[in-house]
Amino acid sequence: MARALETVWVFGDQLNRKIGALATAKPETHRILIIESAGKIASRRWHVQRAHFLVTSMRRFALELEQAGFKVDYRKSATMRKGFKEHVAKFSPSQISVTEPNSYTARQLVASLKVQTVKSNQFLCHPDDYAKFAGDKKSIKMEDFYRWQRKRHDVLMDGKNGDQPVGGKWNFDEENREPPPKSGHDRWPKPKQHKLDKIDQQVLDDLPSSVFGKKPDGLWATSRADALVRLKYFVKELLPTFGEHEDAMLESNWHLAHSLLSPYLNNGLLLAQEVVDAAADAFAKGNVPINSAEGFIRQILGWREYIWNCYWRWMPEYAERNHLQAHRPLPPLFTNPKKTKMKCVSTILNGVNERAYSHHIERLMVLGNFALISGTDPQQFTKWMWNSYIDAHEWVMVPNVLGMSLYADGGQLATKPYASGGAYIDRMSNHCKGCHYDRKKRTGDDACPFTVLYWDFFLRHEKAFVKNPRVARSVRAAQQLSDVVELKKTAKKILQRLDDGEA
Ligand SMILES: Cc1cc2nc3c(=O)[nH]c(=O)nc-3n(C[C@H](O)[C@H](O)[C@H](O)COP(=O)(O)OP(=O)(O)OC[C@H]3O[C@@H](n4cnc5c(N)ncnc54)[C@H](O)[C@@H]3O)c2cc1C
The missing domain is CATH 1.25.40.80 (Serine Threonine Protein Phosphatase 5, Tetratricopeptide repeat)
Known part of the structure; x- marks a missing residue:
């Protein structure tokens, strides 16, 4: 009787012949398992380009491996675990190897199954x-x-x-x-x-x-x-x-x-x-x-x-951090850019709808910054970004959003909160020209929400940041503003408009 083939199980974010277990696999001795989990695909409201990109890449990779002579079990299943069990029942592989997966949950799954884990060489620092x-x-x-x-x-x-x-x-x-x-x-x-x-x-x-x-x-x-x-x-x-x-x-x-x-x-x-x-x-x-x-x-x-x-x-505690106790539900503008008159925000959000992408500074200094200074819930904002971006995976989304952008980890990753007002956006972009809001104003109906909420953020969190050498100056400047009372009233109004989808 012919000897059963060994299986190499490849996850959807390990699509490369040079990665880990696949690097030493041969068509004569190995069958490749790739599982497309319907549960994962239906688990969230994904951007269509993101879902399409990940699934199409997997299907094409399976075809490439077949063209290279491998037997491939490209298995559509309800869940990863179910797909794995179905594969084992059908092929009784002599051994199953998998390269260390790239997410905490996938590593837990692999640890609970009878598989041999191969060290990953996908990154440049293990x-x-x-x-x-x-x-x-x-x-x-x-x-x-x-x-x-x-x-x-x-x-x-x-x-x-x-x-x-x-x-x-x-x-x-x-x-x-x-x-x-x-x-x-x-x-x-x-x-x-x-x-x-x-x-x-x-x-x-x-x-x-x-x-x-x-x-x-x-x-x-x-x-x-x-x-x-x-x-x-x-x-x-x-x-x-x-x-x-x-x-x-x-x-x-x-x-x-x-x-x-x-x-x-x-x-x-x-x-x-x-x-x-x-x-x-x-x-x-x-x-x-x-x-x-x-x-x-x-x-x-x-x-x-x-x-x-x-x-x-x-991980895993990190994903739950909320150091600044930010509990605002995700503002409606993130899922419907028509709900804001801020030109920078709506331009970038329309771009995300168009192509599931915006570049780093747009993520950090506009969208992330706005979520930070408006006190948006870090886990809700992470989930929205994760659903919306072409390149999102837990390992890269969570530290970038919670740590770098929202200071939700209390400064473990970034030593200061990346908060900034309209002046920064005006210096680094051409969005402010023709915007409904005036980036220089911090009171009144047309005051720029970035400018107002920037000052309000440092007033709200003065205790947390007054001793931080990188932003202490901003805290002291906020405390010395001549119109603190009026500014706080304006901030309150802006946050109400934000919640009502009218910012
Ligand atoms: C709030 C926020 C969320 C982010 N979410 C993601 C995400 O889900 N996926 C993701 O890959 N990157 C993420 N980033 C990092 C960075 O914004 C993107 O990697 C970059 O914008 C991707 O576009 P690019 O390939 O054109 O990058 P380029 O500007 O051309 O940079 C080159 C490469 O550097 C790498 N890189 C640069 N900065 C980072 C970083 N902070 N973390 C990881 N890689 C980096 C990326 O691989 C990128 O392709 C996020 C950053 C922030 C502030």
């Missing part, structure tokens, strides 16, 4: 290595971690012993915080797009009617080949100008020089190592200035890996 780096330090600065990563991965390193940063500095952020240029807003080439095919259509037909947002139009790649095309295009056409306007926001250009690569990094179509290598190589060939190369590499080798490790260090 939690075991991070634990060694962290030792018994109470807190880890991203900057220290990033420098350590640069050295040990030998990225943009120089000097006799290769121990100095190329360009003489670790950080070129100062050159990368330029406001938007006054003109030439179409200088950044448009993102690549491809035509949808029968597989895309089939997935769309299979999705539940609860999905929302504009249907996919080929902006997001769903195969490794197309993701590689996007990577090449980014490195050649956009990376050279990545740095300068990294933090800028434009009403008329949603992408600027951002890579739009996060969805592929997060579901495995691209690997962090190859993205970092491509950027470092373009720099070495003289095609990209150091501020752009370093700025981009910092995001992946530094921030992305730091966030990944914060997740594993602090």
